[in-house]
Amino acid sequence: MKVKKLVSFIIVVLLVTFASVVALNGLKIGSFKIDPLRHSIRQGLDLKGGVFVVYEADTSVRGSELEKIIDQTIEVFRKRIDSMGLTEPVIVKEGEKRIRIELPGLKNAQEAIEMIGKTAQxxxxxxxxxxxxxxxxxxxxxxxxxxxxxxxxxxxxxxxxxxxxxxxxxxxxxxxxxxxxxxxxxxxxxxxxxxxxxxxxxxxxxxxxxxxxxxxxxxxxxxxALPVDFKEVQTSTVTATLGENALKRSIDGAKIGITLVIAFMLLYYKIPGLVAGIALIGYMLIILYTFVAMNATLTLPGIAALILSVGMAVDANVIIFERIKEEMRNGKSIRASIESGFSKALSTIIDSNITTFIAGVVLYYFGTGPIKGFAVTLMIGIIASMFTAIVITKMLLKSLADANITKSKKLFGA
CATH class of the missing domain: 3.30.1360.200 (Gyrase A; domain 2)
Structure with missing residues (x-):
């Protein structure tokens, strides 16, 4: 029984390590291929560079009729952009009368703008x-x-x-x-x-x-058939160099922040800190592969939301570990403390994450462009953080406790 629990812990660690290597370097076995995550995730305008333009409907129509006009025009814009062979466009309604179009990776901005904005025939x-x-x-x-x-x-x-x-x-x-x-x-x-x-x-x-x-x-x-003209009210070009620098600095900042968090958890909580580090890596993999599966576009605000959700994932672990420490100080065994700690921390974790998730829903509903990207990343991060904290962390801690590799409560942070 003890050996099986230890083996299960080692298998999970090896799987997380393997998934991390594949995420960084990709994998190719015969005709089967997995690209590195940096090549698989779509990058937004602020990371990849390109152009964005905002059009405003020149009409006095209001209400549902205006909404119908905007929706129909978005369809026309999308078809034109697709016919130009442009990839990863973002076409969203902005306010009541405006449409925002983002074209990452585009070089000839003026030609695209003239093509997109001409009157439909x-x-x-x-x-x-x-x-x-x-x-x-x-x-x-x-x-x-x-x-x-x-x-x-x-x-x-x-x-x-x-x-x-x-x-x-x-x-x-x-x-x-x-x-x-x-x-x-x-x-x-x-x-x-x-x-x-x-x-x-x-x-x-x-x-x-x-x-x-x-x-x-x-x-x-x-x-x-719509007699509505659209006028160009805002245009801007983002250079690829600016986007690359922003992405590089964001990734460097994320690496430093996550490394410091894992180091703190290891020093303060010992074995639970190690488990939290493994779960945190698993959490990052879940988030990034979810982005790939959803074909979502990663932006700078999205990276900010990702880093924020990392902090929330660690916060959930801190609440759990502090509960476990309290139980051990009350004289319970390591195994019993883990069960009781998770049980008592669960309601607090759910309450705090639900309120943040509601804020993400509100941001997504009322926001546009990058704000929606931030909200989506935040909501995905909340779900993933709860899963890793409640399921993965608990499974790994229980496996180590059942393996009985140590009876020292100090190594469990007490």
């Missing part, structure tokens, strides 16, 4: 390029469900002039089952086949749509 054309109607003649574009198939389709409705032109075109095209091309900014976004004449200006685009893809296409079609 939506057209319905025939295969020979003849224009049927334009986006300005689209009155309605929304997702509905076909009654016969229960699949999502896009329902279109044109104004009187558009309905007349559409009827003439669909009558001609339906004879040979020809497609009508829906083109946004000179790119074909859909090409439905015309099967029947559409006399009333109401049409449906059918296909193998998901609800999400149908909603996206409906948004793009609506956006082409």
């Amino acid at each position: 939506l057209r319905f054309i025939e295969q020979d390029g003849k224009e049927v109607v334009t986006g300005a003649q689209v009155r309605k574009s929304e997702v509905v469900f076909d009654r016969s198939t229960n699949k999502p389709v896009i329902s279109l409705e044109f104004d009187s002039e558009g309905a007349k032109k559409f009827r003439e075109a669909t009558k001609r095209l339906s004879e040979n089952k020809q497609p009508i091309l829906i083109v946004l900014d000179d790119e074909i976004i859909s090409s439905p086949i015309v099967t029947t004449e559409i006399p009333d200006g109401k049409a449906q685009i059918t296909g193998e749509f998901t609800v999400e893809s149908a909603a996206s296409l409906a948004n793009l079609i609506r956006a082409g």
Whole structure:
């Protein structure tokens, strides 16, 4: 029993060590490959360099209608950016009337800004390029469900002039089952086949749509019909050198801070401090690999939240270890003190972390850009810190106590 507990402790330590080496250097076995974390985590504008631009809607519309306009325009911006081959863009609503676009790693800022900010051009054309109607003649574009198939389709409705032109075109095209091309900014976004004449200006685009893809296409079609201009109100370029320096200094600061924390825990709490150090490394790995799995973007505020959450993870361990010390001073055995210490510290840890988590939720809901990045990292850190403190630390401490490698309470911080 004692040997098994000691072996289980050693296995956990080896697993954490192996995961740390893979995180730093990567792993390649045949065709299987894991990249180092520094290559796997997306870096934000403030770390990678690039450009950001803020656009403001030039309209007097308010409320839900304005919200719809902003959402539709974001879809158009996103499609344009994707067509430019730009990676890792951040496109978020800022305030009521503004849209913030961040383009990490971009070199030709002015060309991208001109491309993104131009007026949307939506057209319905025939295969020979003849224009049927334009986006300005689209009155309605929304997702509905076909009654016969229960699949999502896009329902279109044109104004009187558009309905007349559409009827003439669909009558001609339906004879040979020809497609009508829906083109946004000179790119074909859909090409439905015309099967029947559409006399009333109401049409449906059918296909193998998901609800999400149908909603996206409906948004793009609506956006082409919106008579709303966007003006550029703020533009800034962040150099890659500035981003690299900021990242390097942040990482150096994190290394120093974490090393000092682990050293303090070792000196003050002895064996529990060692366990806390192992759990802290595991905590960092959980956080970083969660970022990779979520395809999240790491920013400087995110690094700040990560370092803050490290302190919170250590704080949970301190509360637990102090409880364990109190139990040992009251005459309980090491094993009993560990059980009682964790039990009594649990409610305090949960209360303190829940209040901070609520603050993170509020920041995420009301914040924009980097503030949201800070909030996401903070919330992930809180969950990971509670897991490592309550589960991993407890498991390792109990394994050492059961292995009975020492009966000295001083080595457990008492």
